[in-house]
Amino acid sequence: MRAAIIGTGNIGIDLAEKLLREHSLELIAMAGRRASSPGLARFEGRVKYLTADGVDGLEEHFDEIDVFFDATSADSHREHWKRLEGLGKAVVDLTPSRVGAAFVPGVLDHENQPGKPIHNMSMVTCGGQASVPMVSALARHVERVDYVEVSSSIASLSAGPATRANIDDYIRATENAARLASGADVAKSILVLNPVEPPTIMRTTVHMKGLLGDLATLDRTVRDAVDLVREYVPGYRLLVPPVQHAADVLTVSIGVEGAGDYLPPYAGNLDIITAAAVKTALDMVAVAS
């Protein structure tokens, strides 16, 4: 399966490094918006087609591309989708646009998300990828979920300009996924950027409110779910196992350290969304073959 990446910022670069290691996926094209983009220079000689003209610059190669990865911004993705929708090819969206169904490997896919275009897979957000496996594991075993909350802190240096300018897109996409994974009527998401030097890893905390049930069962469930994520994000780990606060509130905290493919290991937020995108594409290859 041949792939193209749109966007040569932090996420595009990290994703490209991962795709170049895969045997069942061939990264053949990358599109940026500036000829001077360091992202394009980095892949000179490593990726067949490089263009600074965005999606336009890929048009002549559309026939050769089986899957598009969009690593730009939510607004840009909405524009890109207008161009790509008619091609009938797979599009993996790493922006928080919510154009496609929210995808979290092994947890969320097109099921239960009616009305979403079948070829568009939305990778939600870094906070969504980190929290949804926990939210889903907890929701399967508590007796009733009234409210779910996911708060994340990430290193300032790992948040690119698109994230900074559109923090509301992040919040909405993360809340949408948390709601889908929990069945709660109300979901809340919080994002904090921390500029500490040296930069710190990504941390995500899930608060769940409802009728909780047996804590020991929840503890086992959460640990199993952590192991599943670790298969594609080795730096994913449990920081605080399920703790009950009040009679009806429990908390789990997760830490995400990155693989250091592009930004250093503190940027777990980058790693988890690009790793999830690769995993989603590989799952597609597995189904196709």
Add this chain to the structure above:
Amino acid sequence: MTTTTTPTAQITVYDVTLRDGNHALRHQASRELVRDYCQLADVSGVDYVEVGHGNGIGASSALVGFSLETDEVLLTTAREALTRKKLAVHCIPGFATVERDVLPALANGVDLVRIGTHVTEADTGAKHLTAVREAGREAVSVLMMSHMATVERLVEECVKVEGFGAQAVVLMDSAGHFSPADVTARISAIVDAVGIDVGFHAHNNLGVGIANALAALDAGATIVDGSSAALGAGAGNAQLECLAAVLVQEYGVDLGELTPFFRMGSLIAERAAGHLPKTTSSSVISALAGVFSGYAPHVQAIAEELNLEPALLWRELGARKVVAGQESIIREIARDLMDLS
């Protein structure tokens, strides 16, 4: 006092009692308190009354605490009681979104929105500032935890928010870490660099809240935050009754009668009895560690639950340079400390 009196002084007095004070109340301010307080503030010399959850609109959460009342109830109650004074809210991007929180607040009659970001992350608030300006309301930028940036970086961020369209910039000493000389250095540098109004928001952890507020005014700030009975996070804010008295007596600011300020102070002293902030050893330790004052009840609760010395937690939180909104890390740190010991 040795300050020079400038009789023409145009100082904006910004009342944070019903917002920062909500930290001290664990976000349990009731509509009755908001109504009664706003009725008194309406005939006082304050210019703005800020209302809401301690962390601002859209911040009610398990992480920092659920509000007793919804933003809508708090704001419509305040709006009804405030016929002369302007109604303001605090808004932290990352907690609050434009669509879900800012626009409804404006629809409920809010005159001014303060967009609060961590001191080095002002660009995350550009969209929120724009939305408020486009609605024709006042948009002010707040740099929280301002002790965590160098003077140079602080000035850089202030210039940035002026470019985003902020009509004023307010420095928050969220950890109560500054001494008057720190405030003088920062406010002077900012006033020299920007063309918009500059404000200061003190916390009293080191017992110098009023002194810091006055240092800011002397250095050229024209907006000053205060809170009745000092009700606020940590050791509270610059106490409004004291601040008003000094502004009238020493700075020649026309605040009208002081009686309404005393009534506001007494109302809070009565209704918030048991929650009034005090400068304690713990608040001094947290200020020295440079940790957000809003962490105090969370640190206290976890220290009690796990039988840990709060000072150990404060020092470790300080060493990790945590910012507002990372309250869930307290439990992680507590567990680390326990495994070590």
